[in-house]
Amino acid sequence: MLDSTRKALTPSRVLVYATLLLACLVYLIPVFVMLITSFKTTGDIRTGNLMSMPESWSLEAWSKAWSSACTGVECNGVNGFFWNSLKMTIPAVLISTGLGAINGYVLSKWRFRGSDLFFSMLLFGCFIPFQVVLLPMASTLGKLGLANTTPGLVLVHVVYGVAFTTLFFRNFYVGVPDALVKAARLDGAGFVTIFVRIMLPLSTPIFMVCFIWQFTQIWNDFLFGVVFASGDSQPITVGLNNLVNTSTGVKEYNVDMAAAMIAALPTLLVYILAGKYFIRGLTSGSVKG
C-alpha cells in the first residue's frame, strides 16, 4: 500500500496518469457532445458550439426524434423503428442462443464422425463478409414469403448468428470435465437429461455472454436491416440512418443526436450493467474465432 502511494508521486507516473486521462476524454467527448446537443434548441446550435452547454435544457429534440421527425417520406419519428428492433432482436437472440447451447453441447460432449469438420465449417461462417450471401438470401426470403418481414429478419439473424453462439458454448462446454458426463451416462442418464440436469445449471455465465453479445450484434446491425426489410419492419439503425441522411428540410442536429441516443441507449445500458460479460464475449468471440 505504502509502496504504491509513493509510486504515484514520481513524474513519470504523473505522466502516465495524465495520458490515460486524456485518452478517457477523447473516448468520452463524442458521446458527451451527442448528449448535450440532443438537449439544445435549434437556436442554441446556431449560436453555441460543440462543447457549449444548452442555454436552456430542452426535451423538444427528443420528442421530435421519437414521434415526428422525417425519416424519408414519412414523418413519424423513430419510435416505430425502435419497436421493430425490439420485436426482431428478442426472438433472434433467444433462438440463436438456444441453438448455440445445443450445438455447443453436441460438439463438445457427443462428438461423432464429421462433427469436428462441421465445427470448422461453422467457424468459417464467422469470417465471411455477409455481402457474399445477400443476393441469394434476398431471393430465398422472397420465395418463403418472408421478404420485408420481421420473422424474415429473425431468420437471417439466427442463420448468421448461430456460428458465434455455437463457438461460445462449445468453448465453454469443452471446459466441463468429460468424467462428469461419463458418470451420468453410467447412471443411465441420456442426452437430454445430461443437458438439462448437468450442463444447463452450469451455463449461467456463458448464457449471459451469449445474450449480451447477440443482443448488441443484432440491435446494432444495419446491413441486414437495410437489405431485407422495408417500410414497417425496418430496425432502428435504418431509421436513424434515414433520419440523419434525409435530404428534405433543414438539418436539425439536435434531433439527429436525440435519435442517435435513442438508438444507442439499449446497448449502452446493457454495456453499463453487464460490461464484464460483453468484454468476455468480445475477446473470446474474436480471438478464438
Added chain:
Amino acid sequence: MAQLGAVSQATPRRPRVRLTQLLERLLPKLALAPTVVLTLVGIYGFMIWTGALSLTSSTFLPSYEFAGFEQYQRLFANDRWMTACQNLAIFGALFIGFCLAIGCFLAILLDQRIRHEGMIRTIYLYPMALSMIVTGAVWQWILNPSLGLEKLMHDWGWTSFQFDWLTDTDMVIYTIVIAAVWQASGFVMALFLAGLRGIDGAIINAARVDGASLPRIYLRIVLPAMRPVFFSSVMVLAHIAIKSFDLVTAMTSGGPGYASDLPALFMYSFTFTRGQMGMGAASAMLMLGALLAILVPYLYSELRGARNA
C-alpha cells in the same frame, strides 16, 4: 445395479430397447441437424449461388446465362470500383495501423498498476457497444465543416482553424478513419492488455534485476511476446475494414460523389439500387477473396503453431 437387472430381464422386449438406443444414438445428430442445414444452405450454398451469379449477365433480375468473367472485367473497368478499392487500401492500412499503435500504447500504460483501472478500461471500450450508424451520425456532426469542430476552435480563439475534410473529395476517407479508430482502438487495447497479463512477471523482474530499463524491457521482451495478439488483432481489424458498410453509409453515404466509397457500399448500391446484380455478385466474390487472402495464411500459421507447440 438396478440397470443391470433390468437389462437381463428385458431380453424378450429387445426390439424396443434397440429402438430407444438407436434414438439415443441419433439424438445428438438430430439436435445438430437444424444448424447443419442452415449453415450448408445459408453459408456454403449461398456462397456458391453468388459465385454462379457473378458469372452471368444478371441485371435487375437474375438470369442464368453464362457470361464468363465479363462482370469482373466490367468491374475493373469501373472508376467507382477502383476508387472503392483504393479507399479500402487507405482506410484499411490507416485503421489497422492506428488501432494497433493506440491500443498497444494504452494497454502498456494501463498495465502499470493503475488505480481505477477497471473504470478506465470500461471507458476505452464502450464505443464498441455502439452501432456504427450512431458513431457515423455523431462524427458527421462533430466534423461538420461549418458548425462542428471548426466553429468550436473559432469560438475558442483559433480563428484561422479550418477543417472541412468531410466535404473535401481528397480528404473525406480520412474522416472515416478517425471515426473507426475511435470506435475500435479501445477493443484492441483490451486484446493487448489480456496478452500483457499473460506474460510471466518473473522474466520481467529478472530483466530488471539485470539492469534493463523499462522501455528496453518492453521493446525487447514484452512486445516480441505479443506476436499472437498482434496477429489476431490484425485479423479482426482487417475483417472489420473489409466489411465496413454502416459507418461510411451513415457518415458520408460514400460521398461527396463517390469519393469515400468502399467495396461493401459499392456492392450494396450496384446490387440493390442500380440493378447490376451480376456486377454486385462479382464485387462480393472479390471481397470474399480479399478476406480469404488474409485468413488462410493466418489459419495456416495458427494450425502449424498449434502442432509445433
